[in-house]
Amino acid sequence: MLTKKSVLKNREVSYVSAYKLYQQTIQRPQIIPTGVKRIDELLDGGLQIGRIVEICGQPTSAKSQLSLSIAVNVASRKNIETIYVDTKHDLSGVVIRNMLRSRRYTENVIAETLQKIRVARIYSVEKLIELFENLDKRMTDKDNSLVIIIDSLPSLMYLHHGEAKFEGLNLLAESVLRMRKLVSRHQVAILVVNIITCGRKWTPVEKKKPEEMRLQKPSLGKHWQTVPCVRLLSKWIIDSHAVSFYNFANQMITGFEERKKLSYTSSLRMADKSK
Amino acid sequence: MADIVGTTALDILIEETKQRPIITLCRKLDTALGGGIAPGIITEFCGPPGSGKTQFCFQLCVNVQIPRSIGGVGGKAIFIDTNQDFTPYRVKEIAEICSKRYEDVFKNSPQTSSAEPEFSVEKILDGIRYYYCNDRYELWAAIQLVKARLKEEKDIKLIVIDSICSPIRVMDDYSERIRVLYRILTDLQIMADEYNLAVVLTNNLTSKPGENNQWYLCPALGDTHTHKIGQRILLGRNPKEKDHYVAYLEKVKLSPPVYIGFKITDGGIRGAD
Amino acid sequence: MSTIVAESGAQLVARISSENRPTLENLCSDLFPDNGPPPGRIVEITGESGTGKSHFLMEIMARAILPTEYGGRDAHVIFFDLDCKFWIIRFLHILEKIACASNPDSDEKKTKEVIEKCLNGLFIFNCFSPGEYEGALQEMEELLTSDSSIALVTVGTIGAFYWVECTEEKPIKMTTYYKKALQRFRKVSNDYKVVFAFTRPDIFAPDVEKVPTTDADSPDYRIRLISHCTEEARGFEAETDARGQSYRTLFNIDNFGIKFLKL
Numbered sequence: 001m002l003t004k005k006s007v008l009k010n011r012e013v014s015y016v017s018a019y020k021l022y023q024q025t026i027q028r029p030q031i032i033p034t035g036v037k038r039i040d041e042l043l044d045g046g047l048q049i050g051r052i053v054e055i056c057g058q059p060t061s062a063k064s065q066l067s068l069s070i071a072v073n074v075a076s077r078k079n080i081e082t083i084y085v086d087t088k089h090d091l092s093g094v095v096i097r098n099m100l101r102s103r104r105y106t107e108n109v110i111a112e113t114l115q116k117i118r119v120a121r122i123y124s125v126e127k128l129i130e131l132f133e134n135l136d137k138r139m140t141d142k143d144n145s146l147v148i149i150i151d152s153l154p155s156l157m158y159l160h161h162g163e164a165k166f167e168g169l170n171l172l173a174e175s176v177l178r179m180r181k182l183v184s185r186h187q188v189a190i191l192v193v194n195i196i197t198c199g200r201k202w203t204p205v206e207k208k209k210p211e212e213m214r215l216q217k218p219s220l221g222k223h224w225q226t227v228p229c230v231r232l233l234s235k236w237i238i239d240s241h242a243v244s245f246y247n248f249a250n251q252m253i254t255g256f257e258e259r260k261k262l263s264y265t266s267s268l269r270m271a272d273k274s275k
Numbered sequence: 276m277a278d279i280v281g282t283t284a285l286d287i288l289i290e291e292t293k294q295r296p297i298i299t300l301c302r303k304l305d306t307a308l309g310g311g312i313a314p315g316i317i318t319e320f321c322g323p324p325g326s327g328k329t330q331f332c333f334q335l336c337v338n339v340q341i342p343r344s345i346g347g348v349g350g351k352a353i354f355i356d357t358n359q360d361f362t363p364y365r366v367k368e369i370a371e372i373c374s375k376r377y378e379d380v381f382k383n384s385p386q387t388s389s390a391e392p393e394f395s396v397e398k399i400l401d402g403i404r405y406y407y408c409n410d411r412y413e414l415w416a417a418i419q420l421v422k423a424r425l426k427e428e429k430d431i432k433l434i435v436i437d438s439i440c441s442p443i444r445v446m447d448d449y450s451e452r453i454r455v456l457y458r459i460l461t462d463l464q465i466m467a468d469e470y471n472l473a474v475v476l477t478n479n480l481t482s483k484p485g486e487n488n489q490w491y492l493c494p495a496l497g498d499t500h501t502h503k504i505g506q507r508i509l510l511g512r513n514p515k516e517k518d519h520y521v522a523y524l525e526k527v528k529l530s531p532p533v534y535i536g537f538k539i540t541d542g543g544i545r546g547a548d
Numbered sequence: 549m550s551t552i553v554a555e556s557g558a559q560l561v562a563r564i565s566s567e568n569r570p571t572l573e574n575l576c577s578d579l580f581p582d583n584g585p586p587p588g589r590i591v592e593i594t595g596e597s598g599t600g601k602s603h604f605l606m607e608i609m610a611r612a613i614l615p616t617e618y619g620g621r622d623a624h625v626i627f628f629d630l631d632c633k634f635w636i637i638r639f640l641h642i643l644e645k646i647a648c649a650s651n652p653d654s655d656e657k658k659t660k661e662v663i664e665k666c667l668n669g670l671f672i673f674n675c676f677s678p679g680e681y682e683g684a685l686q687e688m689e690e691l692l693t694s695d696s697s698i699a700l701v702t703v704g705t706i707g708a709f710y711w712v713e714c715t716e717e718k719p720i721k722m723t724t725y726y727k728k729a730l731q732r733f734r735k736v737s738n739d740y741k742v743v744f745a746f747t748r749p750d751i752f753a754p755d756v757e758k759v760p761t762t763d764a765d766s767p768d769y770r771i772r773l774i775s776h777c778t779e780e781a782r783g784f785e786a787e788t789d790a791r792g793q794s795y796r797t798l799f800n801i802d803n804f805g806i807k808f809l810k811l
Binding site for chain 1: 276277278279280281282283284285286287288289290291292309315316317448449450451453454457458461464465467468498499501502503504505525526528529
């Protein structure tokens with residue numbers, strides 16, 4: 001029972017003046033470049049401390065590959081920690097090693113970079129929340145900045161899809177609050193991978209207009225839509241083998257190279273033509 | 276940070292280099308897959324009826340048992356059948372030819388001169404545990420039984436489900452379908468991680484409306500299912516040659532998308548020359 | 549014969565401490581063409597994702613805390629940052645934009661000093677659970693009593709904790725939750741003579757715009773933001789409904805916040 005007395009007793013939050021917040025903010029770099037040039041342009045510089053960025057797209061539209069490239073690039077920088085939350089056993093050490101070999105890194109540097117990428121294999125939302133809580137308790141002002149990449153959130157949330165009770169929504173809301181706490185109270189930036197789903201039921205073409213049938217929207221529900229500060233949509237360009245990334249907020253688009261050259265031993269390469 | 280998230284990508288690389296993938300006996304396919312069907316990942320074979328999915332399953336159930344001393348995995352297999360496509364006679368046929376082929380290798384291999392590892396037909400068939408499931412409840416029960424079994428029998432290195440789509444597609448409630456499917460896939464993934472075994476599923480094709488009002492064929496169970504599985508190989512018959520097939524590696528860890536031809540012989544899966 | 553109005557001890561303290569609060573009247577003629585908002589009013593900013601609600605809130609806050617010579621109202625502001633959309637660097641740019649627009653002759657260094665100084669008047673609460681929020685609301689009342697320069701309380705966003713508080717055991721309708729929150733804001737804004745402004749994503753409690761409401765549980769100003777962005781151009785519109793009166797204005801969003809366009 002939340003009584004006024006109990007709340008005042010347990011109160012641990014207070015306010016901070018914007019001036020103090022400003023002083024704290026300018027002491028540390030607030031933008032972490034992803035290392036993928038065109039994505040940094042789309043994001044106005046890179047991943048920002050204190051913000052949640054989402055990459056969504058249809059399956060096999062280079063989302064995981066982009067997140068992996070970002071993890072590798074960020075891990076190569078000093079003073080930044082990386083945690084890759086792998087919910088589908090997608091992260092492969094061999095793939096990363098091949099990626100770094102193609103950049104002509106020495107074996108020593110490759111091993112060092114690999115060691116800097118921390119991998120959390122998580123298969124439930126509860127475990128994800130636990131991870132966030134542990135990080136919140138342990139992180140201090142003296143720690144390096146941290147980038148957390150979650151690949152992917154729907155992979156955990158669909159375990160609760162369409163449950164009669166609110167449990168799934170409650171869990172999503174709890175994980176969102178913990179994410180916000182982390183990015184707000186500590187030097188953390190979070191990148192979340194999401195998928196695009198089509199509208200639910202298809203009906204014969206005669207009954208419904210084609211546009212209605214193919215309502216494509218990011219999954220995870222309406223509440224989630226308000227959470228990320230920036231949303232990037234990845235898409236295969238029709239009739240070609242290129243992937244484009246689109247920033248919903250500033251509506252910039254950038255393109256990447258043909259699929260057959262999207263080799264798994266190297267990071268994403270830029271297309272020569274982009275919108 | 277190390278006490279919160281202990282594993283690093285380097286640990287994973289070391290783990291991966293120690294793994295033994297299950298060969299398919301189609302050399303080009305094995306190379307593209309990085310040696311064969313890798314443990315720790317869910318690999319799906321998807322295609323129309325008669326495209327070789329079940330044949331692949333049989334072949335892998337035999338190949339997983341190739342002894343360690345000659346580079347194989349030396350493990351046992353679990354075959355969960357939801358389609359009634361399992362024919363013991365066909366498995367026996369594949370096992371016979373495989374066993375004979377490796378008998379020659381045993382004879383030539385220096386390591387095995389003293390204690391010849393058994394790769395006999397009886398042992399192979401004995402090493403495949405079979406479950407038949409009528410519906411999703413039985414499938415779920417079978418997976419729980421396998422989970423319990425894995426605690427005792429540490430040498431199980433392959434779980435096959437042929438097919439994953441039959442018991443799921445008949446569910447009317449779309450949301451429940453996704454929820455049940457994800458619970459199954461998550462359980463399988465956890466088992467694959469914990470016991471370092473390979474999971475192989477088969478799936479069918481369905482049709483879906485596309486961008487230009489055209490209907491096109493795509494794997495069943497939807498985009499949400501595609502998202503969760505680790506690798507997908509599409510299979511189809513090669514109409515030009517008898518017994519020749521094509522595998523399209525749509526989503527595979529170590530290779531860009533590529534077409535690879537293969538054959539189905541009496542002895543099972545082989546490369547197309 | 550005057551009517552006698554009873555008030556509690558807390559209300560008495562609130563009334564006395566609020567006697568000389570700065571007001572936000574004439575805050576921004578583009579936003580409030582009726583020269584408002586007067587004290588005790590509630591402003592709701594609603595719209596789809598990505599239409600600039602958080603930027604609008606920042607604009608209102610910026611205009612409140614700047615000194616009057618620099619286009620502001622010289623007031624203090626309490627801000628509940630519940631959705632982490634507030635970015636201090638962007639807020640600084642917004643302050644710069646307003647200060648330079650109203651005082652183009654002032655030198656850069658002085659303007660910067662003034663801006664940094666007025667940041668001291670913005671009190672930010674970050675809450676990540678309903679319990680923390682409740683505690684923060686108590687602290688807000690103490691702050692309102694002790695600081696009589698506070699003229700504005702902002703919340704970004706209402707409904708931030710709804711999906712944590714609405715559980716299987718204790719289900720709450722969105723509309724009910726909204727109304728309760730609004731009643732609480734109304735009480736504070738009446739007692740302390742401050743303006744309350746908050747953002748509401750349009751997927752949260754969408755029915756409140758349609759169901760009949762009383763004055764106590766509905767806002768005095770409802771600003772609805774609409775996006776008119778196409779592939780070629782970006783543009784937004786703000787439709788304000790102030791108890792029957794309607795206003796429209798067009799705007800754009802850039803690195804310096806909201807840019808109002810003349811109709």
